[in-house]
Amino acid sequence: MTAYHGGQGEEYAQHVTDNLYNAYTDRPAMLGLAGDVTGLRVLDLGCGAGHYAAEFLDRGAAEVVGVEASESLLRHARDRVGDRATLYQHDLEEPLEFLADGAFDLAVMALVYHHVTRRAELLAEVRRVLRPGGALLVSTTHPVAEWNPDDRPYFSNELVTVRPKSSRHSITFWHLTLERFIGELLDAGFTLTKLVEPRAVEEAKSIDPIRHAKTQRTPIFLAVRLVRGE
Numbered sequence: 001m002t003a004y005h006g007g008q009g010e011e012y013a014q015h016v017t018d019n020l021y022n023a024y025t026d027r028p029a030m031l032g033l034a035g036d037v038t039g040l041r042v043l044d045l046g047c048g049a050g051h052y053a054a055e056f057l058d059r060g061a062a063e064v065v066g067v068e069a070s071e072s073l074l075r076h077a078r079d080r081v082g083d084r085a086t087l088y089q090h091d092l093e094e095p096l097e098f099l100a101d102g103a104f105d106l107a108v109m110a111l112v113y114h115h116v117t118r119r120a121e122l123l124a125e126v127r128r129v130l131r132p133g134g135a136l137l138v139s140t141t142h143p144v145a146e147w148n149p150d151d152r153p154y155f156s157n158e159l160v161t162v163r164p165k166s167s168r169h170s171i172t173f174w175h176l177t178l179e180r181f182i183g184e185l186l187d188a189g190f191t192l193t194k195l196v197e198p199r200a201v202e203e204a205k206s207i208d209p210i211r212h213a214k215t216q217r218t219p220i221f222l223a224v225r226l227v228r229g230e
Helices: 006-018 020-034 051-058 071-081 119-129 178-187 202-206 209-217
Strands: 041-045 063-068 086-089 104-110 130-141 159-162 171-174 190-196 221-228
Touching (some): 006 020, 020 051, 020 130, 020 202, 051 063, 051 071, 051 104, 119 178, 178 221, 202 209
């Protein structure tokens, strides 16, 4: 899994705080899929700088556990949530052996799944630590967002490296077709209950009208809610 280290982690932590795509597109969609989290035990996988962990705690979650590979991002997460959450530095390519079976009501993977290579193994671990009937939320880059037919076939299964115009660093992730993305989740024993293609909320129009308009006409992310079977 590609982790954000050093300067890249610092840049990402600042970026996601108020960036239109993260703060006003992905995050509202995922929090909407989460619904009422009062009293729930929540696992935040790839918790980054702790934005979701803080939201779940503020919304009444009974317990939040965050897992993140990047030391620099975990530093920001600890600053954001203090001792209200339990945070682990851990690579999601490796088993979650420090988490007990059936320990969580809700697991969240926000814009991290497409960075993982051993996704089947990760999903098996997520299923293990969720109680039966527990929910899994996953958001990812939309299959057509970074696809250019002149560069690669849509049905390719390959690592993609891009460098956002606003960044000094490149980002590497797996190009996942819709079929592969949903198929992997279903094959892991989850049932799909809702799928959304997030668009920026109305509030973002006055903050970044150009990007707000882009999200209204071009899919950027894909977000799903699933339930763990018996």
